[in-house]
Amino acid sequence: MSLSATKFVHPITAPPSTRSSDKPLFSTFFGSNHTKLRFNKPIVAAQRRSSSAASTSSPVVAVSDVVKEKKLKSASNLLITKEEGLVLYEDMILGRFFEDMCAQMYYRGKMFGFVHLYNGQEAVSTGFIKFLKKEDYVVSTYRDHVHALSKGVPAREVMSELFGKATGCCRGQGGSMHMFSKQHNLLGGFAFIGEGIPVATGAAFSSKYRREVLKEPGADEVTLAFFGDGTCNNGQFYECLNMAALWKLPIVFVVENNLWAIGMSHLRATSDPQIWKKGPAFGMPGIHVDGMDVLKVREVAKEAIERARRGEGPTLVECETYRFRGHSLADPDELRDPAEKAHYAGRDPITALKKYLFDNKLASEQELKAIDKKIEELLDEAVEFADESPLPPRSQLLENVFADPKGFGIGPDGKYRCEDPKFTQGTAHV
Amino acid sequence: MATLFQGVGAVTPFSASSSLDSNKLLLPSRKSLSISDSRGSIFVYRSDALNLKAATRLQLSPGHQKRSPSEDLLLHQSRGSFGAFGLYLHCLRIAYPWHELLLFEALREGLEEEMERDPRVCVMGEDVGHYGGSYKVTKGLAEKYGDLRVLDTPIAENSFTGMGIGAAMTGLRPIVEGMNMGFLLLAFNQISNNCGMLHYTSGGQFTIPIVIRGPGGVGRQLGAEHSQRLESYFQSIPGIQMVACSTPYNAKGLMKAAIRSENPVILFEHVLLYNLKERIPDEEYVLSLEEAEMVRPGEHITILTYSRMRYHVMQAAKTLVNKGYDPEVIDIRSLKPFDLYTIGCSVKKTHRVLIVEECMRTGGIGASLTAAITENFHDYLDAPIVCLSSQDVPTPYAGTLEEWTVVQPAQIVSAVEQLCQ
Numbered sequence: 001m002s003l004s005a006t007k008f009v010h011p012i013t014a015p016p017s018t019r020s021s022d023k024p025l026f027s028t029f030f031g032s033n034h035t036k037l038r039f040n041k042p043i044v045a046a047q048r049r050s051s052s053a054a055s056t057s058s059p060v061v062a063v064s065d066v067v068k069e070k071k072l073k074s075a076s077n078l079l080i081t082k083e084e085g086l087v088l089y090e091d092m093i094l095g096r097f098f099e100d101m102c103a104q105m106y107y108r109g110k111m112f113g114f115v116h117l118y119n120g121q122e123a124v125s126t127g128f129i130k131f132l133k134k135e136d137y138v139v140s141t142y143r144d145h146v147h148a149l150s151k152g153v154p155a156r157e158v159m160s161e162l163f164g165k166a167t168g169c170c171r172g173q174g175g176s177m178h179m180f181s182k183q184h185n186l187l188g189g190f191a192f193i194g195e196g197i198p199v200a201t202g203a204a205f206s207s208k209y210r211r212e213v214l215k216e217p218g219a220d221e222v223t224l225a226f227f228g229d230g231t232c233n234n235g236q237f238y239e240c241l242n243m244a245a246l247w248k249l250p251i252v253f254v255v256e257n258n259l260w261a262i263g264m265s266h267l268r269a270t271s272d273p274q275i276w277k278k279g280p281a282f283g284m285p286g287i288h289v290d291g292m293d294v295l296k297v298r299e300v301a302k303e304a305i306e307r308a309r310r311g312e313g314p315t316l317v318e319c320e321t322y323r324f325r326g327h328s329l330a331d332p333d334e335l336r337d338p339a340e341k342a343h344y345a346g347r348d349p350i351t352a353l354k355k356y357l358f359d360n361k362l363a364s365e366q367e368l369k370a371i372d373k374k375i376e377e378l379l380d381e382a383v384e385f386a387d388e389s390p391l392p393p394r395s396q397l398l399e400n401v402f403a404d405p406k407g408f409g410i411g412p413d414g415k416y417r418c419e420d421p422k423f424t425q426g427t428a429h430v
Numbered sequence: 431m432a433t434l435f436q437g438v439g440a441v442t443p444f445s446a447s448s449s450l451d452s453n454k455l456l457l458p459s460r461k462s463l464s465i466s467d468s469r470g471s472i473f474v475y476r477s478d479a480l481n482l483k484a485a486t487r488l489q490l491s492p493g494h495q496k497r498s499p500s501e502d503l504l505l506h507q508s509r510g511s512f513g514a515f516g517l518y519l520h521c522l523r524i525a526y527p528w529h530e531l532l533l534f535e536a537l538r539e540g541l542e543e544e545m546e547r548d549p550r551v552c553v554m555g556e557d558v559g560h561y562g563g564s565y566k567v568t569k570g571l572a573e574k575y576g577d578l579r580v581l582d583t584p585i586a587e588n589s590f591t592g593m594g595i596g597a598a599m600t601g602l603r604p605i606v607e608g609m610n611m612g613f614l615l616l617a618f619n620q621i622s623n624n625c626g627m628l629h630y631t632s633g634g635q636f637t638i639p640i641v642i643r644g645p646g647g648v649g650r651q652l653g654a655e656h657s658q659r660l661e662s663y664f665q666s667i668p669g670i671q672m673v674a675c676s677t678p679y680n681a682k683g684l685m686k687a688a689i690r691s692e693n694p695v696i697l698f699e700h701v702l703l704y705n706l707k708e709r710i711p712d713e714e715y716v717l718s719l720e721e722a723e724m725v726r727p728g729e730h731i732t733i734l735t736y737s738r739m740r741y742h743v744m745q746a747a748k749t750l751v752n753k754g755y756d757p758e759v760i761d762i763r764s765l766k767p768f769d770l771y772t773i774g775c776s777v778k779k780t781h782r783v784l785i786v787e788e789c790m791r792t793g794g795i796g797a798s799l800t801a802a803i804t805e806n807f808h809d810y811l812d813a814p815i816v817c818l819s820s821q822d823v824p825t826p827y828a829g830t831l832e833e834w835t836v837v838q839p840a841q842i843v844s845a846v847e848q849l850c851q
Contacts, residue, residue, distance in 0.1 A: 137600065139596075168633070169633070170631060170632050170633035170635070171633035171634070172633075173630055173631055173632075173633050174631040174632060174633060175631075178631040178632070180628075180631070180632035180633065180635050180636060181635065182632075182635040182636060187596065187599060187600070187636070188628070188631075188632070189631070189632075190623075190624075191623075192619065192623060195592070195619060195620070195623055195624065197589075197592070198588065198589040198590070198591070198592020198593045198595070198596060198620060199592050199593075199595055199596035199599065199624060200596060201589065201592070201593045201596060202592060202593035202594060202595060202596020202597040202598070202599070202600070203596045203597070203599065203600045204596075205593055205596070205597050205602075206596070206597045206600035206601055206602050207600070208578070209552065209578060209579075209597070209602060210601070212578055213549065213552075213576065213578050213579055214549055214550070235586075235588065235589075236588055236589050236592065239584070239586035239588065239589035239590075240589050240592075240593075242584055242586070243583070243584060243586065243589060243590070243593065246584070399634065400629055400630045400632075400633060400634035401629070401630055401668055401669050402629070402669060402671075402692075402693045403629055403634075403637040403638070403639070403692040403693055404691060404692040404693050406719075406720060407669075407671045407691075407693045407719075407720070407767065408767055409720050409764065409766075409767025409768060409769065409770065410720050410721065410767075410769050410770060410771045410772075411770055411771065412770045412771060412774040412806050412807070413771070414771040416720070417767075430668075
């Protein structure tokens with residue numbers, strides 16, 4: 001884990017008064033957290049551009065180190081071109097503004113249920129997904145709006161899905177936590193944590209199968225599986241790390257470690273909180289990267305994705321990031337230390353990219369403002385589209401239960417039940 | 431041949447897509463008589479006397495009339511030679527060949543034919559590859575198709591089932607084998623949340639043409655955990671189909687149908703039925719996933735069963751026939767959804783229903799079936815539906831205790847006698 005832990009006091013060591021009674025119990029049973037908080041030396045060799053270069057060499061070298069070498073030799077020291085920079089900026093602004101709009105719409109009663117916002121973590125989504133081809137797969141969790149947007153799902157479709165309208169990307173049947181898009185190869189959207197990782201492994205397996213068994217030329221689709229720190233204590237994570245490394249599947253496991261699983265701090269839940277270490281245990285590179293810096297994420301993403309595309313196997317990337325809002329819109333977010341929040345707010349990825357673009361004369365204030373305005377208009381239009389879209393009619397109720405509706409069986413009259421007109425009307429009982 | 435077809439009633443033209451157009455006929459014998467219901471499929475008879483086998487598959491439209499009395503007469507004839515007719519049938523055998531095999535071989539044959547037909551069909555599971563499957567269903571396939579197509583997975587049911595689902599979403603047609611159905615309890619998360627639901631929650635964008643299969647049921651003193659019947663746990667999951675095979679013939683047909691189906695299908699096999707021997711046609715055939723199978727037509731009482739209990743029922747049927755009863759035995763085959771047409775026609779004829787199953791008493795398939803029949807055919811029942819199921823007891827190891835948890839033929843006989851009073 002990085003230096004950040006030393007820069008603020010973790011809630012465990014300075015608990016709010018209401019929880020003080022719990023403290024002794026936890027420090028005895030769940031292992032002392034104190035040692036883990038004192039990261040005086042950077043343990044991981046993956047902090048790029050770190051001035052305190054006391055990086056000890058880990059058994060698996062971070063790819064970013066290798067990249068650093070290459071970059072120093074290139075003519076320009078810049079990581080991105082102007083066009084790339086603007087693309088990244090636009091994508092992150094789209095993610096940020098969209099989520100803010102979601103919050104607004106939620107409090108106005110336009111969307112319901114559990115809505116999990118991605119504010120603050122945009123760098124991870126943009127940094128990774130903008131490197132993918134259209135055919136590559138992305139698998140996400142319930143915090144999937146921005147993954148969908150980065151992958152290319154139009155904002156209006158995501159917004160109307162959130163409003164529960166028939167024009168949503170999943171016809172209103174999925175909702176916030178189940179964004180799917182066949183066209184953009186977004187495989188979900190899963191409500192249970194860890195559930196999407198095997199699906200991602202399957203997509204990667206499919207890609208390998210197409211290349212090796214079906215001998216399709218150019219079948220080198222890479223799958224990205226996004227999930228959080230809480231998931232890294234789940235069995236499915238480990239099982240899939242094993243299988244992916246075993247068969248060298250073209251997959252990248254991206255851990256969005258935002259330190260909190262609803263109200264459970266990562267340090268309280270995990271015996272060894274350094275998630276990147278779990279990669280080498282399974283025979284794949286484990287990388288830790290600053291997830292608040294889109295350029296660092298991008299460099300790591302490039303290497304990991306290209307490694308997968310070449311057929312060299314999976315990579316585990318731990319992105320240290322932070323969500324500025326609560327776990328969901330229903331979470332009052334009272335547990336997290338304000339100092340911690342302030343610390344990370346100061347590392348806002350969008351502000352950081354802006355600064356980089358200005359400092360390196362890649363973009364001007366007007367250009368970025370124009371992008372902001374463009375995105376605002378896009379979102380206004382998306383909300384309008386979602387508002388005006390029709391609600392799903394009754395006839396839609398039974399339509400997608402089965403791909404082959406014969407699966408509803410044969411009714412007492414001898415005909416297949418799906419031939420009953422009540423099915424097309426949605427009034428049949430199944 | 432003409433006489434038999436007249437007996438079949440209004441025969442619609444064979445559909446061009448039917449892969450089986452053989453008209454092999456076999457005389458009914460004292461052995462099991464498997465005749466599918468008139469709507470749809472197979473007339474399979476087995477005779478020891480003439481050593482022939484016949485299967486006729488007629489693609490009839492739903493709503494077809496039931497068999498006529500002359501046809502019933504032919505079916506009820508048993509034993510003895512048939513003279514010229516027998517010679518005729520013997521000639522048919524040369525024209526329409528068959529072969530004999532065991533149930534697990536039939537499953538393998540179905541699997542292999544589908545793998546040959548479609549290169550996207552693949553198998554994944556524990557020990558399916560090099561070991562050939564713990565019940566030898568996939569023996570030889572890894573050598574033929576390679577380690578990626580017949581994938582030996584580590585012991586991680588939840589994850590490799592999820593992997594199968596992900597592969598199905600992205601274009602493959604995987605068959606996931608649970609070494610024992612009970613192990614799929616570990617995969618419940620993926621089966622319930624993803625397998626059943628993803629087609630719906632994605633708004634119909636992704637299809638999941640996966641087949642999940644494996645042996646379940648009470649074996650010979652395998653202990654509680656290896657003797658589970660998972661059909662009751664999975665039946666509530668929306669979006670999946672469940673079928674149970676009981677003979678080599680329907681095992682192969684259902685395997686092929688399940689692989690070809692666009693829906694996720696769970697195929698339940700039974701540990702004790704893998705070594706059943708039967709003759710099946712050489713020609714390709716695919717059965718319907720939603721239809722039930724008429725095992726023995728009758729007049730007095732409808733006995734609904736599936737999987738291994740079919741054999742207990744047929745054993746009890748022998749005793750019942752000797753005592754003068756005429757049970758109609760239907761192998762429901764499709765556990766979800768139920769074939770309410772075949773069942774309904776039978777109930778309307780006999781007015782008495784006995785359900786014999788190996789599932790647990792509480793919340794089992796029999797419980798659902800009882801509810802479905804009561805709901806739809808209440809007026810036709812002369813007596814309450816009796817459901818004989820296994821006791822709500824973790825299957826004990828001791829042989830005697832195990833025997834008492836499962837329904838035995840003697841119980842079936844006494845239940846029928848009581849119902850038919």
